[in-house]
Amino acid sequence: MTEHDRNQYALSFGAVAMSAIALLFAFLELQSSDRQLDASVWPYVDTTFTLNSEAGSLTLSNKGLGPALIHEFRVLYEGELVRHPMELPQFAELVGDYSVTTASVPSSVLSVGEDLVVFEVRGDDAGERMQSALRGLELEICYCSLNGACWSNASEVNFREPVEACAVQDVDIDDALDVLRDIHSPADQTQENEG
Template identity: 35%
Template structure:
């Protein structure tokens, strides 16, 4: 009586084939879930940009969400020279302007916030003061992926938004 090798046994061939098909299916499912998760993140990725506009009689700062999802703005920092400020009024040249709150807001895709707008004959003073102003925002996506962006408009990924209370801009 001849004994067959174990790997030539028909039941073993069927079992190994089923195992291989199961492993391929599991790998495909895991990879598909990973791709779906990445697609979901990309479909709601916020991207904030900070810019200023000015001409001879107007000056403004604007923040725009050029991403595909809402930006949850947690904190802002505004540095005037070497001093962190809490309010626009702390800048001596900034007088008689319209303002909007920046921190703790949700900015929908393709929408803007204008945290400071000035129209009048002193726009040149605003532009000159602007040379010493740095603005930094910390924002997150709905998946709690967070970034910090400044006026260079190059978002830097961070783990979470945390700002020192002494540096926090309150407007």
């Protein structure tokens, strides 16, 4: 092998090595860009219970950097699913005049900085009575970012655990209407009229 051939091989090897290094840097840059994209659309859904003498409410807030697509949201009282927020006053043993305001959460989108009042119960001593009921209340929530990364609070270890995907929660309107019928049944109205 002549010296000219050896020099050609050395130059070729150097070119291949430089190409491999450039390819490595391009790959690392691509990974960094992906992480920056993930961070730019990263939602963080927080829950807040607000209580005062006349009201008790639950609010979801997006404190992250991107919209939160909420796929699952469940309220449980002492391990049992609350089918409709109208059931909450009975757990707090509210009597007299009170009102309940609710919002549908599954399939909703929380933009950055947006608050969603999930339910609010108003009435005499509602806040104080709700305070004792909240001790038995648990929330299950699963939401995703725009790029498909999802988080759930189902883990007992961490409030916000990354998950592969959220399930789609079907809201059973008939079930919710049954709850409302049970709460405002004609038998109750007859007793109120007689009393």
